[in-house]
Amino acid sequence: MIVPTIDLRPTLLPVRHQGRRPSCLAFACSTAHEHKICSGEHLCVEYLHYQAVTRTPGRNPSAGTTMFAAAAALAETGQPAEAAWPYCALQVSPWAPPDITSAFYRATLRPSRLHFDEVVVALDKNQPVVLGLVITDAFYRPDSQGLVADRNPDIERGGHAVLAVGHGAFPAGSRALLIRNSWGTGWGLGGYGWLPQPYVERQLRESAVLGPVLNYRTNVRNNRIGAPTILNRSCVVAVGAAFSKA
Amino acid sequence: MSASYEATCWGLVSHQILPRSEVDVLRKARIARLKSTLGGKFKPSNSWADVWKLTLKDDGTRLLGNPDDLLRIELNEDAGSGHQWRVEALREAGYSVLSDESAFSREPLVYGAATMRTLIVRPPESGVGTVTMREIQPWANEESSDPSFSVNLALQGPELGGLSRADRRRLGLNT
Numbered sequence: 037m038i039v040p041t042i043d044l045r046p047t048l049l050p051v052r053h054q055g056r057r058p059s060c061l062a063f064a065c066s067t068a069h070e071h072k073i074c075s076g077e078h079l080c081v082e083y084l085h086y087q088a089v090t091r092t093p094g095r096n097p098s099a100g101t102t103m104f105a106a107a108a109a110l111a112e113t114g115q116p117a118e119a120a121w122p123y124c125a126l127q128v129s130p131w132a133p134p135d136i137t138s139a140f141y142r143a144t145l146r147p148s149r150l151h152f153d154e155v156v157v158a159l160d161k162n163q164p165v166v167l168g169l170v171i172t173d174a175f176y177r178p179d180s181q182g183l184v185a186d187r188n189p190d191i192e193r194g195g196h197a198v199l200a201v202g203h204g205a206f207p208a209g210s211r212a213l214l215i216r217n218s219w220g221t222g223w224g225l226g227g228y229g230w231l232p233q234p235y236v237e238r239q240l241r242e243s244a245v246l247g248p249v250l251n252y253r254t255n256v257r258n259n260r261i262g263a264p265t266i267l268n269r270s271c272v273v274a275v276g277a278a279f280s281k282a
Numbered sequence: 283m284s285a286s287y288e289a290t291c292w293g294l295v296s297h298q299i300l301p302r303s304e305v306d307v308l309r310k311a312r313i314a315r316l317k318s319t320l321g322g323k324f325k326p327s328n329s330w331a332d333v334w335k336l337t338l339k340d341d342g343t344r345l346l347g348n349p350d351d352l353l354r355i356e357l358n359e360d361a362g363s364g365h366q367w368r369v370e371a372l373r374e375a376g377y378s379v380l381s382d383e384s385a386f387s388r389e390p391l392v393y394g395a396a397t398m399r400t401l402i403v404r405p406p407e408s409g410v411g412t413v414t415m416r417e418i419q420p421w422a423n424e425e426s427s428d429p430s431f432s433v434n435l436a437l438q439g440p441e442l443g444g445l446s447r448a449d450r451r452r453l454g455l456n457t
Contacts, residue, residue: 056363058394092392100362100395168393176366176420194361194386197393219364222422241391 037181038212038230040204042159045214047071048201049078051227053220055125058100059085061166061197063218065106065244066115068164068199069143072246078118079141083133087113097127100195103168103242107145114142114250144247149240152233155213156203158245165200167215168242174235182225183212186232195241204230287313320354324380324402336433344434349409351437352380355401357417359384362394364419367431369401375413376406409437 049070054063062085070079087109088101120136145166150158155165169175172190179185202214212230221227285293291309294300300308318325320333331350336343338357345351357367361384372379381402386395414432418424441447445455 054363054394056360056365058360058362058392058396060362061393093390098396100392102390102392104390168391170388170391171361173366176364178421191382191384193359193366193384194397195388195391195393195395196362217364219419220422222419223364 038183038204038206040202040214042156043202043204043214044071044159044162044164045201045216045228048216049075051216051221052078052081052123052218053125054081054218057085057125057127058098059123060218061085061101061103061106061168062088064166064197064199064216065110065145067216068145068166068246069110069115069141071164072143073141073249075117075141080115080118080121080123082121082123083113083136084109084115086131086133087115097131103147103166103197103244107147107244110143110145111250112142114140116140142250144250145244146247147242147244150243150245152211152213152236152240155200155236155243156211159200159203159213163245164216166244167198167200167213167236167240168244169196169198169239170194170241171196172239178224178229182229184224184229184231184235186235188234188238192239201228287311321352322354322381322402324352324404326350326352338429338431340433341431342434345436347409347435347437348439349407349437351405353401353403353405353433355403355431355433357399357401357415357431358396359399359417361386361397361399365417366420367399367415367417368420368424369415371415372401372403372413375411376408377413378404380404405435405437410435 048067052063054060059081062081066079066081066084084106085101088106089095089097091105091108092101116136116138120138121133150165158165170192171194172192174185174187174190198215198217200213201216203211204214205211211233213236215229215231217223217227217229219227223229288309291305295302295305314329317333320335326333327350331348333352333354334345334347335354335356359365359367369379369382379401384397384399386397412432412434414430416424417429438447
Protein backbone atom coordinates (compact mmCIF):
# COMPACT_ATOMS: atom_id res chain seq x y z
CA MET A 37 0.00 0.00 0.00
CA ILE A 38 1.48 3.33 -1.05
CA VAL A 39 0.91 6.32 1.20
CA PRO A 40 0.48 9.50 -0.89
CA THR A 41 2.56 12.51 0.10
CA ILE A 42 1.12 14.77 -2.59
CA ASP A 43 -2.12 13.86 -4.32
CA LEU A 44 -3.66 16.33 -6.78
CA ARG A 45 -6.53 14.04 -7.77
CA PRO A 46 -9.19 15.99 -5.83
CA THR A 47 -8.36 19.11 -7.86
CA LEU A 48 -8.80 17.42 -11.24
CA LEU A 49 -11.80 16.82 -13.47
CA PRO A 50 -12.93 13.22 -14.17
CA VAL A 51 -10.61 10.81 -16.01
CA ARG A 52 -11.32 10.49 -19.72
CA HIS A 53 -10.87 7.80 -22.38
CA GLN A 54 -8.93 8.46 -25.56
CA GLY A 55 -10.49 5.51 -27.40
CA ARG A 56 -8.22 4.03 -30.08
CA ARG A 57 -6.76 7.37 -31.09
CA PRO A 58 -3.10 8.37 -30.49
CA SER A 59 -4.07 11.43 -28.44
CA CYS A 60 -2.54 10.58 -25.05
CA LEU A 61 -0.22 13.60 -25.09
CA ALA A 62 -3.09 16.01 -25.81
CA PHE A 63 -5.02 14.51 -22.88
CA ALA A 64 -2.06 14.84 -20.51
CA CYS A 65 -1.36 18.43 -21.57
CA SER A 66 -5.04 19.39 -21.40
CA THR A 67 -5.38 18.09 -17.85
CA ALA A 68 -2.26 20.00 -16.79
CA HIS A 69 -3.71 23.08 -18.47
CA GLU A 70 -7.11 22.66 -16.80
CA HIS A 71 -5.36 22.39 -13.44
CA LYS A 72 -3.20 25.43 -14.14
CA ILE A 73 -6.08 27.74 -14.96
CA CYS A 74 -8.67 26.09 -12.68
CA SER A 75 -10.89 25.87 -15.72
CA GLY A 76 -13.69 24.01 -13.95
CA GLU A 77 -14.49 22.32 -17.26
CA HIS A 78 -12.58 20.16 -19.70
CA LEU A 79 -10.47 21.94 -22.28
CA CYS A 80 -10.68 20.88 -25.90
CA VAL A 81 -8.44 17.83 -26.43
CA GLU A 82 -9.61 17.49 -30.03
CA TYR A 83 -8.35 20.96 -30.93
CA LEU A 84 -5.02 20.59 -29.14
CA HIS A 85 -4.45 17.18 -30.72
CA TYR A 86 -5.31 18.58 -34.15
CA GLN A 87 -2.86 21.45 -33.77
CA ALA A 88 -0.16 19.13 -32.43
CA VAL A 89 -0.62 16.74 -35.36
CA THR A 90 -0.19 19.59 -37.83
CA ARG A 91 3.16 20.35 -36.15
CA THR A 92 4.39 16.74 -36.06
CA PRO A 93 6.47 15.46 -39.00
CA GLY A 94 4.21 13.54 -41.37
CA ARG A 95 1.05 15.29 -40.07
CA ASN A 96 -0.63 11.91 -39.76
CA PRO A 97 -3.66 11.93 -37.41
CA SER A 98 -3.18 8.22 -36.80
CA ALA A 99 0.50 8.44 -35.92
CA GLY A 100 0.71 10.38 -32.66
CA THR A 101 2.51 13.59 -31.79
CA THR A 102 5.83 14.76 -30.38
CA MET A 103 6.33 16.67 -27.15
CA PHE A 104 7.69 19.68 -29.04
CA ALA A 105 4.68 19.71 -31.38
CA ALA A 106 2.30 19.72 -28.41
CA ALA A 107 4.28 22.52 -26.76
CA ALA A 108 4.16 24.60 -29.94
CA ALA A 109 0.43 24.01 -30.36
CA LEU A 110 -0.32 25.01 -26.79
CA ALA A 111 1.75 28.19 -27.05
CA GLU A 112 0.77 29.28 -30.56
CA THR A 113 -2.91 28.36 -30.89
CA GLY A 114 -3.90 27.16 -27.44
CA GLN A 115 -7.19 25.41 -26.90
CA PRO A 116 -10.81 26.42 -26.28
CA ALA A 117 -13.19 24.70 -23.89
CA GLU A 118 -14.30 21.17 -24.74
CA ALA A 119 -17.74 22.28 -25.95
CA ALA A 120 -16.16 24.13 -28.90
CA TRP A 121 -15.15 20.83 -30.55
CA PRO A 122 -16.12 17.78 -28.46
CA TYR A 123 -13.66 14.89 -28.52
CA CYS A 124 -14.56 11.95 -30.73
CA ALA A 125 -13.24 8.51 -29.71
CA LEU A 126 -12.92 7.60 -33.39
CA GLN A 127 -10.77 9.42 -35.92
CA VAL A 128 -13.00 11.10 -38.48
CA SER A 129 -12.07 12.02 -42.01
CA PRO A 130 -11.93 14.74 -43.20
CA TRP A 131 -10.71 16.21 -39.94
CA ALA A 132 -10.70 19.98 -39.40
CA PRO A 133 -11.79 22.26 -36.59
CA PRO A 134 -15.20 23.91 -36.78
CA ASP A 135 -15.65 27.67 -36.56
CA ILE A 136 -14.77 28.54 -33.00
CA THR A 137 -15.58 31.90 -31.49
CA SER A 138 -15.23 31.06 -27.81
CA ALA A 139 -12.23 31.84 -25.62
CA PHE A 140 -8.88 30.22 -26.31
CA TYR A 141 -6.36 29.49 -23.58
CA ARG A 142 -2.67 29.39 -24.33
CA ALA A 143 0.19 28.31 -22.15
CA THR A 144 3.87 27.63 -22.39
CA LEU A 145 4.94 24.03 -22.03
CA ARG A 146 8.60 23.52 -21.24
CA PRO A 147 9.83 20.13 -22.52
CA SER A 148 12.86 18.78 -20.70
CA ARG A 149 13.97 15.58 -19.07
CA LEU A 150 13.45 15.90 -15.36
CA HIS A 151 14.91 13.44 -12.89
CA PHE A 152 12.59 11.70 -10.46
CA ASP A 153 13.47 14.12 -7.64
CA GLU A 154 12.77 17.11 -9.90
CA VAL A 155 9.33 15.72 -10.77
CA VAL A 156 8.68 15.37 -7.03
CA VAL A 157 9.76 18.98 -6.42
CA ALA A 158 7.39 20.22 -9.16
CA LEU A 159 4.52 18.22 -7.65
CA ASP A 160 5.31 19.66 -4.23
CA LYS A 161 4.78 23.08 -5.84
CA ASN A 162 1.33 21.99 -7.04
CA GLN A 163 2.59 21.56 -10.62
CA PRO A 164 1.51 18.38 -12.47
CA VAL A 165 4.22 17.06 -14.80
CA VAL A 166 3.63 15.63 -18.29
CA LEU A 167 5.64 12.40 -18.56
CA GLY A 168 6.75 11.03 -21.93
CA LEU A 169 7.37 7.33 -21.34
CA VAL A 170 8.34 4.28 -23.31
CA ILE A 171 5.89 1.87 -21.74
CA THR A 172 6.43 -1.85 -21.24
CA ASP A 173 4.13 -4.86 -20.89
CA ALA A 174 3.78 -4.28 -17.14
CA PHE A 175 2.17 -0.88 -17.75
CA TYR A 176 -0.86 -2.56 -19.32
CA ARG A 177 -1.53 -4.66 -16.23
CA PRO A 178 -1.36 -2.64 -13.00
CA ASP A 179 -2.41 -4.58 -9.90
CA SER A 180 -5.54 -3.96 -7.85
CA GLN A 181 -3.80 -1.06 -6.08
CA GLY A 182 -2.96 0.55 -9.42
CA LEU A 183 0.72 -0.33 -9.07
CA VAL A 184 2.68 -0.99 -12.26
CA ALA A 185 5.17 -3.80 -11.56
CA ASP A 186 8.84 -2.93 -11.81
CA ARG A 187 10.00 -5.80 -14.02
CA ASN A 188 13.43 -5.66 -15.55
CA PRO A 189 13.81 -6.71 -18.29
CA ASP A 190 10.38 -6.06 -19.71
CA ILE A 191 9.43 -5.66 -23.37
CA GLU A 192 9.10 -2.04 -24.52
CA ARG A 193 5.89 -1.42 -26.47
CA GLY A 194 5.82 2.24 -27.52
CA GLY A 195 5.67 5.92 -26.59
CA HIS A 196 2.91 6.99 -24.24
CA ALA A 197 2.23 10.23 -22.36
CA VAL A 198 0.63 10.49 -18.92
CA LEU A 199 0.40 13.15 -16.24
CA ALA A 200 2.17 12.89 -12.87
CA VAL A 201 -0.29 14.17 -10.26
CA GLY A 202 1.25 13.03 -7.01
CA HIS A 203 3.93 11.04 -5.27
CA GLY A 204 4.15 8.76 -2.31
CA ALA A 205 6.11 5.99 -0.65
CA PHE A 206 5.80 2.31 0.16
CA PRO A 207 5.96 1.37 3.85
CA ALA A 208 9.55 0.22 3.25
CA GLY A 209 10.44 3.70 2.03
CA SER A 210 10.82 3.29 -1.75
CA ARG A 211 9.00 5.97 -3.69
CA ALA A 212 6.53 6.10 -6.58
CA LEU A 213 4.75 8.63 -8.77
CA LEU A 214 0.98 8.81 -8.98
CA ILE A 215 -0.02 9.15 -12.62
CA ARG A 216 -3.24 9.93 -14.42
CA ASN A 217 -3.80 7.93 -17.59
CA SER A 218 -6.23 8.55 -20.45
CA TRP A 219 -7.37 4.95 -20.93
CA GLY A 220 -10.65 5.33 -19.07
CA THR A 221 -11.53 4.52 -15.48
CA GLY A 222 -11.11 0.76 -16.01
CA TRP A 223 -7.31 1.05 -16.04
CA GLY A 224 -5.55 0.97 -12.66
CA LEU A 225 -7.39 2.66 -9.81
CA GLY A 226 -10.16 4.51 -11.56
CA GLY A 227 -7.78 5.59 -14.32
CA TYR A 228 -4.85 6.41 -12.00
CA GLY A 229 -1.78 4.32 -11.27
CA TRP A 230 1.52 4.23 -9.40
CA LEU A 231 4.89 4.04 -11.12
CA PRO A 232 7.79 2.89 -8.92
CA GLN A 233 10.86 5.13 -8.97
CA PRO A 234 13.08 2.58 -10.81
CA TYR A 235 10.41 2.22 -13.52
CA VAL A 236 10.24 6.00 -13.99
CA GLU A 237 14.01 6.35 -14.09
CA ARG A 238 14.30 3.58 -16.67
CA GLN A 239 11.37 4.44 -18.94
CA LEU A 240 11.03 8.23 -18.77
CA ARG A 241 12.28 9.91 -21.95
CA GLU A 242 10.84 13.43 -21.75
CA SER A 243 8.86 15.53 -19.34
CA ALA A 244 7.22 18.94 -19.39
CA VAL A 245 5.77 21.44 -16.95
CA LEU A 246 3.34 24.22 -17.81
CA GLY A 247 4.85 27.69 -17.55
CA PRO A 248 3.15 31.09 -17.76
CA VAL A 249 -0.42 31.15 -19.04
CA LEU A 250 -1.48 33.37 -21.93
CA ASN A 251 -5.06 34.08 -22.81
CA TYR A 252 -6.87 35.67 -25.72
CA ARG A 253 -10.01 35.43 -27.78
CA THR A 254 -10.00 34.53 -31.41
CA ASN A 255 -12.26 33.80 -34.31
CA VAL A 256 -10.63 30.90 -36.09
CA ARG A 257 -12.66 31.27 -39.30
CA ASN A 258 -11.54 34.84 -39.87
CA ASN A 259 -8.16 34.24 -38.31
CA ARG A 260 -8.50 37.25 -36.05
CA ILE A 261 -6.20 36.74 -33.16
CA GLY A 262 -6.13 39.29 -30.39
CA ALA A 263 -2.90 40.34 -28.77
CA PRO A 264 -2.00 37.77 -26.14
CA THR A 265 -1.60 38.95 -22.59
CA ILE A 266 0.27 37.19 -19.85
CA LEU A 267 -2.11 36.65 -17.00
CA ASN A 268 -1.57 35.40 -13.55
CA ARG A 269 -3.69 32.55 -12.32
CA SER A 270 -6.38 34.58 -10.61
CA CYS A 271 -6.74 36.79 -13.71
CA VAL A 272 -7.21 33.76 -15.90
CA VAL A 273 -9.97 32.41 -13.74
CA ALA A 274 -11.65 35.82 -13.80
CA VAL A 275 -11.32 36.18 -17.56
CA GLY A 276 -12.57 32.64 -18.07
CA ALA A 277 -15.61 33.42 -15.97
CA ALA A 278 -16.25 36.58 -17.96
CA PHE A 279 -16.07 34.69 -21.23
CA SER A 280 -18.45 32.04 -20.02
CA LYS A 281 -21.00 34.76 -19.23
CA ALA A 282 -20.58 36.41 -22.62
CA MET B 283 -1.13 -26.31 -53.25
CA SER B 284 2.24 -24.68 -53.37
CA ALA B 285 5.10 -24.01 -55.74
CA SER B 286 8.85 -23.71 -55.39
CA TYR B 287 10.50 -20.32 -55.38
CA GLU B 288 12.18 -20.98 -58.71
CA ALA B 289 8.93 -22.16 -60.32
CA THR B 290 7.12 -19.09 -59.01
CA CYS B 291 9.76 -16.83 -60.58
CA TRP B 292 9.35 -18.49 -63.97
CA GLY B 293 5.59 -18.35 -63.59
CA LEU B 294 5.75 -14.58 -63.08
CA VAL B 295 7.69 -14.24 -66.34
CA SER B 296 5.54 -16.59 -68.38
CA HIS B 297 2.34 -14.85 -67.29
CA GLN B 298 3.95 -11.47 -68.01
CA ILE B 299 3.43 -10.27 -64.46
CA LEU B 300 7.07 -9.23 -64.08
CA PRO B 301 9.68 -8.54 -66.77
CA ARG B 302 12.52 -11.02 -67.20
CA SER B 303 15.11 -8.53 -65.91
CA GLU B 304 13.33 -8.21 -62.54
CA VAL B 305 12.81 -11.92 -62.23
CA ASP B 306 16.51 -12.52 -62.89
CA VAL B 307 17.26 -10.36 -59.86
CA LEU B 308 14.72 -12.31 -57.77
CA ARG B 309 16.24 -15.62 -58.86
CA LYS B 310 19.59 -14.58 -57.43
CA ALA B 311 18.11 -14.47 -53.95
CA ARG B 312 19.34 -17.22 -51.65
CA ILE B 313 16.29 -18.93 -50.19
CA ALA B 314 18.03 -20.08 -47.04
CA ARG B 315 19.13 -16.51 -46.39
CA LEU B 316 15.58 -15.21 -46.86
CA LYS B 317 14.25 -17.75 -44.38
CA SER B 318 16.99 -16.93 -41.93
CA THR B 319 16.26 -13.20 -42.13
CA LEU B 320 12.53 -13.69 -41.59
CA GLY B 321 13.08 -15.85 -38.55
CA GLY B 322 15.49 -13.44 -36.90
CA LYS B 323 17.61 -15.34 -34.40
CA PHE B 324 15.51 -18.43 -34.97
CA LYS B 325 15.97 -20.73 -37.94
CA PRO B 326 13.81 -23.61 -39.11
CA SER B 327 15.20 -26.92 -37.90
CA ASN B 328 15.89 -28.16 -41.44
CA SER B 329 16.44 -26.69 -44.88
CA TRP B 330 13.08 -27.95 -46.18
CA ALA B 331 11.07 -26.08 -43.58
CA ASP B 332 9.79 -22.56 -44.29
CA VAL B 333 9.27 -19.31 -42.40
CA TRP B 334 5.82 -17.88 -43.14
CA LYS B 335 5.44 -14.12 -42.88
CA LEU B 336 1.87 -13.25 -41.92
CA THR B 337 0.29 -9.81 -41.60
CA LEU B 338 -3.26 -8.56 -41.08
CA LYS B 339 -3.78 -8.99 -44.82
CA ASP B 340 -3.49 -12.73 -44.22
CA ASP B 341 -6.30 -12.79 -41.66
CA GLY B 342 -8.31 -15.99 -42.08
CA THR B 343 -5.75 -17.57 -44.36
CA ARG B 344 -5.10 -21.32 -44.46
CA LEU B 345 -1.49 -22.43 -44.48
CA LEU B 346 -0.39 -25.74 -45.96
CA GLY B 347 3.18 -26.45 -44.98
CA ASN B 348 5.66 -28.62 -43.17
CA PRO B 349 5.69 -29.63 -39.50
CA ASP B 350 8.94 -27.80 -38.83
CA ASP B 351 7.86 -24.45 -40.33
CA LEU B 352 8.01 -21.26 -38.29
CA LEU B 353 5.59 -18.31 -38.40
CA ARG B 354 6.59 -14.67 -38.40
CA ILE B 355 3.46 -12.69 -37.47
CA GLU B 356 3.61 -8.90 -37.97
CA LEU B 357 0.63 -6.94 -36.63
CA ASN B 358 -0.01 -3.23 -36.14
CA GLU B 359 -0.80 -2.56 -32.51
CA ASP B 360 -2.46 0.51 -30.96
CA ALA B 361 -0.01 0.39 -28.07
CA GLY B 362 -0.43 4.06 -27.11
CA SER B 363 -4.14 3.67 -26.52
CA GLY B 364 -3.69 0.64 -24.29
CA HIS B 365 -4.42 -2.08 -26.83
CA GLN B 366 -2.42 -5.27 -27.16
CA TRP B 367 -2.79 -8.41 -29.21
CA ARG B 368 -3.76 -11.25 -26.91
CA VAL B 369 -0.72 -13.42 -27.54
CA GLU B 370 -1.82 -15.77 -24.74
CA ALA B 371 -4.26 -17.23 -27.29
CA LEU B 372 -1.27 -18.62 -29.19
CA ARG B 373 0.25 -20.17 -26.07
CA GLU B 374 -3.10 -21.65 -25.07
CA ALA B 375 -3.28 -23.27 -28.52
CA GLY B 376 0.13 -24.89 -28.01
CA TYR B 377 2.31 -22.44 -29.91
CA SER B 378 5.79 -21.58 -28.61
CA VAL B 379 6.48 -17.86 -28.74
CA LEU B 380 10.19 -17.68 -29.58
CA SER B 381 10.40 -13.92 -29.97
CA ASP B 382 8.09 -11.00 -29.20
CA GLU B 383 9.16 -7.45 -30.07
CA SER B 384 7.62 -4.07 -30.91
CA ALA B 385 9.09 -1.59 -33.37
CA PHE B 386 8.38 2.13 -33.05
CA SER B 387 9.99 5.50 -33.69
CA ARG B 388 12.36 6.49 -30.89
CA GLU B 389 13.97 9.54 -32.53
CA PRO B 390 11.81 11.47 -32.33
CA LEU B 391 9.66 9.63 -29.83
CA VAL B 392 6.07 9.94 -31.06
CA TYR B 393 3.52 9.53 -28.29
CA GLY B 394 0.50 7.38 -28.98
CA ALA B 395 1.74 6.08 -32.31
CA ALA B 396 0.74 2.61 -33.46
CA THR B 397 3.61 0.13 -33.35
CA MET B 398 4.54 -2.98 -35.27
CA ARG B 399 4.47 -6.11 -33.13
CA THR B 400 6.49 -8.99 -34.48
CA LEU B 401 6.14 -12.52 -33.15
CA ILE B 402 8.24 -15.51 -34.17
CA VAL B 403 6.34 -18.63 -33.19
CA ARG B 404 6.72 -22.35 -33.50
CA PRO B 405 3.37 -24.02 -34.26
CA PRO B 406 2.04 -26.78 -32.03
CA GLU B 407 3.31 -30.30 -32.61
CA SER B 408 0.06 -31.36 -34.27
CA GLY B 409 0.53 -28.58 -36.85
CA VAL B 410 -3.23 -28.31 -37.43
CA GLY B 411 -6.01 -26.11 -36.13
CA THR B 412 -7.24 -22.55 -36.12
CA VAL B 413 -6.11 -19.90 -33.68
CA THR B 414 -7.58 -16.42 -33.26
CA MET B 415 -6.03 -13.44 -31.49
CA ARG B 416 -7.87 -10.25 -30.60
CA GLU B 417 -6.40 -6.79 -30.03
CA ILE B 418 -7.82 -5.80 -26.66
CA GLN B 419 -7.24 -3.62 -23.62
CA PRO B 420 -5.91 -6.28 -21.22
CA TRP B 421 -7.88 -4.98 -18.22
CA ALA B 422 -11.18 -4.81 -20.09
CA ASN B 423 -13.52 -7.44 -21.46
CA GLU B 424 -13.21 -8.42 -25.09
CA GLU B 425 -15.63 -6.61 -27.38
CA SER B 426 -16.98 -7.82 -30.67
CA SER B 427 -15.58 -4.68 -32.31
CA ASP B 428 -12.00 -5.53 -31.27
CA PRO B 429 -9.84 -6.35 -34.30
CA SER B 430 -9.02 -10.02 -34.69
CA PHE B 431 -6.48 -12.12 -36.55
CA SER B 432 -6.99 -15.78 -37.36
CA VAL B 433 -4.82 -18.35 -39.03
CA ASN B 434 -5.74 -21.88 -40.01
CA LEU B 435 -2.76 -24.21 -40.04
CA ALA B 436 -2.24 -27.51 -41.79
CA LEU B 437 1.49 -28.03 -41.36
CA GLN B 438 1.57 -31.76 -41.97
CA GLY B 439 4.04 -31.86 -44.83
CA PRO B 440 3.63 -33.82 -48.06
CA GLU B 441 1.29 -36.76 -48.31
CA LEU B 442 2.94 -40.08 -47.52
CA GLY B 443 2.26 -43.38 -49.24
CA GLY B 444 -1.03 -45.22 -48.85
CA LEU B 445 -4.36 -43.53 -48.22
CA SER B 446 -4.44 -39.76 -48.41
CA ARG B 447 -5.20 -37.74 -45.24
CA ALA B 448 -8.61 -36.86 -46.64
CA ASP B 449 -9.42 -40.52 -47.21
CA ARG B 450 -8.18 -41.45 -43.74
CA ARG B 451 -10.35 -38.75 -42.20
CA ARG B 452 -13.34 -39.96 -44.19
CA LEU B 453 -12.77 -43.49 -42.98
CA GLY B 454 -12.34 -42.36 -39.41
CA LEU B 455 -8.70 -43.41 -39.26
CA ASN B 456 -6.05 -41.47 -37.43
CA THR B 457 -4.18 -39.02 -39.58
